């Protein structure tokens with residue numbers, strides 16, 4: 001179940017992971033994109049963290065909405081509207097229920113797919129969102145399953161986003177958005193969200 | 196990295212401040228945003244708004260002014276601007292006849308501009324967008340993935356004049372789409388660009404190598420070769436553009452030789468000279484021609500060549516229409 005407290009902790013932990021790995025994320029993006037994923041995400045999550053820590057939320061839905069709007073207005077690039085759309089959809093779902101965590105993640109994934117039109121297997125963040133959702137549904141979300149899903153993107157040829165420009169040369173590299181999404185789910189594991 | 200700057204993260208802000216100070220008679224900045232608006236007001240006319248990541252100066256803010264864009268939204272270096280800022284630009288630009296967004300074909304730009312369009316429509320503003328994808332580099336192979344590059348400035352110029360002339364939103368949208376299908380661009384890079392926040396060149400290219408088809412953010416091209424004389428480069432670019440555009444003898448065209456940032460005008464004119472002799476061999480009639488830095492890639496060395504088939508006689512008139520913008524056109 002999500003509460004204002006554990007959701008705040010979750011997203012703050014996510015921010016800290018992004019901040020620690022900013023250079024690494026940009027390095028990954030430099031290999032198959034334009035090298036800005038780390039700075040985009042660091043700029044956005046830092047702004048989000050500041051907002052979360054300075055606002056008294058009365059609901060998880062409201063919290064996700066503020067997180068979404070902050071990311072949308074600060075990240076830029078492709079990942080801004082994607083994470084933003086995810087959190088907006090999660091905000092809507094959290095309005096209905098905060099008990100069913102998989103349903104909230106499912107809504108997030110649908111938000112991303114509506115915006116970016118990527119299917120699973122196109123070497124994007126969708127791959128990790130989808131794998132995490134599968135794992136949540138079967139109660140098997142662990143650091144290992146997350147790492148596996150992230151690692152899987154290495155073998156895929158990109159057909160969406162900037163990495164698609166590289167065609168078969170994108171194979172052999174991790175997708176930066178998949179890696180940042182990995183941090184999101186690791187941060188979730190580290191909170192007391194799922195038992 | 197050797198750049199005239201302060202903190203890498205302040206590059207966008209510091210540049211926009213200097214830009215607006217220099218051109219304060221023509222443009223102003225919406226506080227705390229990357230939105231540059233023209234001071235000239237054209238009531239009842241459709242407003243054009245463009246933008247994208249920064250690093251392509253003078254695009255796009257340099258083309259804000261009478262006869263061209265109403266506003267430009269400047270994102271971080273090589274990063275799409277955010278929907279809230281694009282929305283601000285739309286709201287500021289709208290003069291009651293609607294707003295046309297001119298977007299270059301990149302995933303980030305498309306998603307951010309589409310989100311802004313949805314937000315503006317919720318506020319009751321009529322908004323349409325067109326996507327420019329003039330880069331015919333053989334990678335990517337799928338036409339829908341083709342990037343928007345220097346030809347975008349021809350779209351700004353033609354549609355800007357048409358808008359001033361009173362064209363409606365749907366007319367401008369159709370005209371924009373029509374221009375895009377008659378236009379192609381191809382670039383060549385000699386040296387990579389360095390994004391300030393990254394601090395090192397975006398790719399490696401040997402001292403004696405060039406690469407055809409590299410994008411304006413350093414997206415990979417389609418072929419690396421030994422450095423060759425300007426004539427040889429012109430030959431490759433013109434023949435690729437020819438196979439794409441399938442022009443006929445006697446056709447009227449517009450030509451743009453665009454410097455990518457670190458290539459001096461001297462080399463750009465040398466290149467234009469070789470291009471013109473090839474176009475002459477093709478028996479094309481060049482009605483409009485430009486050489487210079489229009490859509491750069493920070494400090495990338497190289498040029499791009501854009502050819503627009505003047506399928507509609509108005510396009511030539513509109514291209515020649517005088518404008519008042521920070522960057523000359």
Ligand SMILES: Nc1ncnc2c1ncn2[C@@H]1O[C@H](COP(=O)(O)OP(=O)(O)OP(=O)(O)O)[C@@H](O)[C@H]1O
Nearest residue numbers: 037077078079116118124125161176177274275303
């Ligand atoms: N259509 C899409 N659907 C889902 N995810 C996508 C899509 N396109 C890109 N991505 C994700 O976005 C990540 C890249 O985000 P980043 O912040 O680097 O934006 P960008 O593509 O560089 O944008 P810009 O071109 O504006 O700089 C990729 O690693 C990928 O996971």
Ligand SMILES: [Mg+2]
Nearest residue numbers: 033034036037
């Ligand atoms: Mg990127």
